[in-house]
């Protein structure tokens with residue numbers, strides 16, 4: 001049996017689709033048949049050519065693409081009959097897996113901080129077991145990799161972002177120690193920002209303010225519980241946006257500002273939106289080599305700058321449970337706005353691009 005997988009060979013060039021034999025699973029491994037894989041902002045950076053050889057060199061064979069998504073069990077390796085929590089599984093069962101593939105051998109992994117693994121690398125194309133990215137027909141889960149059977153009551157349509165956007169923003173809000181009554185500012189209303197809006201309200205934020213340049217996304221943010229939105233086409237300077245946040249927070253400033261866009265200058269802007277003691281959470285700036293200058297004296301009043309990346313696998317069952325409880329209260333089914341066949345991956349990325357253009361795409365899914 002063969003399967004396809006999407007590979008980036010050269011930054012800024014169209015992706016290529018390669019074919020490999022589906023491997024025999026090791027004892028304890030699981031092979032999923034992918035049912036959907038989301039186009040994440042981080043993948044768009046690669047497509048756009050923001051990533052460079054200088055800061056993130058590509059191997060000669062290229063790198064496989066895609067990290068989030070869901071699948072069904074295709075082949076169970078020897079000895080596997082249940083998911084990580086002990087729920088029995090069989091071929092065809094729907095699975096959400098941890099999208100972090102850590103080394104398990106560094107001091108951070110030993111501490112349980114697998115999302116900060118010191119040896120984290122993007123998977124190289126053409127190396128066994130080949131199916132190490134999610135823009136593919138299959139995904140190989142190595143022995144003991146955390147994965148969870150999806151509760152039957154959850155529809156496929158809302159599962160795609162669970163193991164990336166949803167896990168990532170929830171972890172970021174936890175790192176900010178978001179508490180009851182807090183005011184939260186969210187920079188960017190894409191897949192991350194809309195989930196962040198929902199989770200901030202779930203965690204007790206009394207006011208959530210969302211910024212974006214796309215009106216359709218801001219409207220969706222309101223449906224997910226945003227109390228106020230700021231369209232940056234209207235408030236088109238940092239000064240006007242900062243002033244607007246202070247107005248909307250009754251002169252208090254924000255307790256938490258979360259950067260989910262991937263523009264370095266939003267750090268400086270976000271610090272000025274914070275009240276004393278507030279926390280700025282950096283998540284979107286995954287492209288290396290970008291710089292911003294800030295005035296460190298602004299931190300003396302207790303402001304925090306925290307980075308956050310992905311999540312620990314223990315969060316995934318909690319998120320599935322959250323979706324079971326809230327799937328009919330919030331429009332999760334609207335988050336994935338477009339679906340494309342895997343073969344049309346380059347077209348899907350072109351349509352998802354929001355950096356310079358308006359796009360109707362909130363989150364696009366590739367469906368093998």
Ligand SMILES: [Zn+2]
Pocket residue numbers: 040041042067068164165
């Ligand atoms: Zn992602």
Ligand SMILES: [Zn+2]
Pocket residue numbers: 102103104105106107108109117118119120
């Ligand atoms: Zn590690």
